[in-house]
Amino acid sequence: MDPAGRGSGGHGEQTLAGRRLLVVGASSGIGEAFSRAAARRGARLLLGARRADRLEALAGELGALTRVADVRREADCGALVEAARTGLGGLDALLYATGITPLLPLARTGAAGWQEVIETNTVGACLVARAALDVLEPGGLVAFLSSDSVGRPRHGLVPYSASKAALDEAILGFRREHPGHRFMRITVGPTIGTEIASSYDSELAAELFGAWLAEGFMTERMMDVAELGELLADVVATVLAHPGISVSDLTVQPPGGRLSAANRSADDFVQGLPPNRGGS
Ligand SMILES: NC(=O)c1ccc[n+]([C@@H]2O[C@H](COP(=O)([O-])OP(=O)(O)OC[C@H]3O[C@@H](n4cnc5c(N)ncnc54)[C@H](OP(=O)(O)O)[C@@H]3O)[C@@H](O)[C@H]2O)c1
Numbered sequence: 001m002d003p004a005g006r007g008s009g010g011h012g013e014q015t016l017a018g019r020r021l022l023v024v025g026a027s028s029g030i031g032e033a034f035s036r037a038a039a040r041r042g043a044r045l046l047l048g049a050r051r052a053d054r055l056e057a058l059a060g061e062l063g064a065l066t067r068v069a070d071v072r073r074e075a076d077c078g079a080l081v082e083a084a085r086t087g088l089g090g091l092d093a094l095l096y097a098t099g100i101t102p103l104l105p106l107a108r109t110g111a112a113g114w115q116e117v118i119e120t121n122t123v124g125a126c127l128v129a130r131a132a133l134d135v136l137e138p139g140g141l142v143a144f145l146s147s148d149s150v151g152r153p154r155h156g157l158v159p160y161s162a163s164k165a166a167l168d169e170a171i172l173g174f175r176r177e178h179p180g181h182r183f184m185r186i187t188v189g190p191t192i193g194t195e196i197a198s199s200y201d202s203e204l205a206a207e208l209f210g211a212w213l214a215e216g217f218m219t220e221r222m223m224d225v226a227e228l229g230e231l232l233a234d235v236v237a238t239v240l241a242h243p244g245i246s247v248s249d250l251t252v253q254p255p256g257g258r259l260s261a262a263n264r265s266a267d268d269f270v271q272g273l274p275p276n277r278g279g280s
Pocket of ligand 1: 188197
């Protein structure tokens with residue numbers, strides 16, 4: 001590897017040869033795309049999520065290890081990291097790509113709705129990161145996927161934004177209390193090819209579409225999940241190749257502007273949603 005970390009993949013790709021990575025939320029979307037890109041760059045991977053069939057199929061392709069885990073269970077969060085310690089011999093980096101975005105208008109959201117989103121997006125992230133503190137190499141990297149909706153909560157998605165705002169604050173706290181490791185917040189904009197909207201009720205989504213346009217939520221373009229996975233693998237490789245530098249914040253967004261009512265209808269939008277898999 002050269003000093004800038006280039007070397008394995010050609011076309012300017014950064015190498016992850018020999019790096020040990022835990023990807024939580026690897027069974028679909030950005031976590032899956034990142035895992036594919038990281039494996040191609042030579043990483044040794046442990047993949048975690050709830051859907052065993054999806055994890056096994058991906059791990060078979062990539063030559064990775066798996067651990068089925070529900071991050072809403074504290075013991076599962078510790079077991080994920082323990083599996084990385086025993087299976088990979090330690091960790092150089094962890095990507096927390098787990099997340100859910102249920103449509104929850106505030107007037108209809110009770111304790112169970114709040115608990116599910118906060119436990120998945122915030123508490124799970126903190127429990128996995130806590131477990132990893134003793135397993136990560138000194139200077140190891142913990143990267144979390146946050147959202148460009150923080151500070152700009154959208155109709156029907158306020159619990160989601162609140163969970164990511166709390167995650168952002170926790171990341172600041174991890175940096176303060178654990179300066180021996182590096183904690184990166186990756187603020188993600190609209191990305192297509194993931195399953196994040198697969199729990200949406202299409203009637204409610206169509207109802208909220210007008211408000212989302214007015215709020216500037218909808219963008220003309222979306223990032224392609226495979227391309228985003230490639231970029232994130234290059235970023236993680238670059239950061240690991242430069243242990244003396246902490247890259248605290250990264251924002252990834254599609255180029256272009258916001259969508260106006262004139263160029264997309266609610267029907268088009270609902271038809272473009274991923275197939276419903278019965279809630280997260
Ligand atoms: N797509 C976007 O436009 C966008 C924009 C901003 C931020 N983000 C963030 O990016 C991250 C990834 O989202 P995505 O779009 O790639 O969605 P996705 O395709 O739905 O992926 C979410 C992942 O989280 C896992 N997961 C959900 N609940 C879990 C639980 N209780 N325990 C363990 N794993 C769980 C899912 O696996 P299982 O169901 O198998 O457990 C899946 O692997 C999320 O944090 C999301 O908030 C996405």
